[in-house]
Amino acid sequence: xxxxxxxxxxxxxxxxxxxxxxxxxxxxxxxxxxxxxxxxxxxxxxxxxxxxxxxxxxxxxxxxxxxxxxxxxxxxxxxxxxxxxxxxxxxxxxxxxxxxxxxxxxxxxxxxxxxxxxxx
Numbered sequence: 001x002x003x004x005x006x007x008x009x010x011x012x013x014x015x016x017x018x019x020x021x022x023x024x025x026x027x028x029x030x031x032x033x034x035x036x037x038x039x040x041x042x043x044x045x046x047x048x049x050x051x052x053x054x055x056x057x058x059x060x061x062x063x064x065x066x067x068x069x070x071x072x073x074x075x076x077x078x079x080x081x082x083x084x085x086x087x088x089x090x091x092x093x094x095x096x097x098x099x100x101x102x103x104x105x106x107x108x109x110x111x112x113x114x115x116x117x118x119x120x
Contacts, residue, residue, distance in 0.1 A: 003030070003115035011108050011115050013096050016076035021049030023074070026094050030108065030115070033061055034097035038073055038086035045071060045088055053085065075100070078119070 002014040011030040016023060017040070026044060036058075040050070050071040058068045073086040077100065084100065107116040 003117060005113040005115070009110070009113065011110075013115075015094075015096065017044075017048060018074040019045070019048030019050035019071075022047055024048065028094035028096035030101075030106070031095040031097055032106075032108075034095050035099060036087060036097040037084035037099045038075070038097065039089045039095040040071075040073065040086050041092055041094060042088050042090060044094065045086075048073070050086065056085075056087075058087070 004012055006012050006027070012027050013030055014025055014027055016025050017038070018024070024044075024047070026040075028038065040048075050073050052069060053072045054070045055067050056070050057065060059065045068087045070085045070087060072083055075082050075084050089095065101117070103119060105116075105118045105120050108114075109116075
């Protein structure tokens with residue numbers, strides 16, 4: 001898995017993700033304020049053919065609560081394929097949440113634009 005900063009200074013990771021129709025590589029912003037696994041753009045979810053697995057209550061950073069559809073997504077993470085839950089976003093950017101990194105020590109050095117990921 002590759003981690004990097006994009007031109008807008010967002011920390012990102014490249015992930016291989018898949019559904020029933022297709023597998024592809026996407027760039028996801030590493031979102032330390034998101035405690036889920038993934039949030040995929042709707043158009044990406046449709047292309048991949050990800051499967052609906054349920055509905056979960058969520059609370060946003062601004063305090064709002066909502067019910068979100070949850071989908072099953074295959075993710076190749078450091079050479080291991082995992083099935084993780086994903087929500088959808090109307091944004092064009094995918095988000096990688098902290099649950100995806102739960103087995104790793106993640107350090108983001110913003111001034112130097114460096115991301116360090118170490119299995120713990």
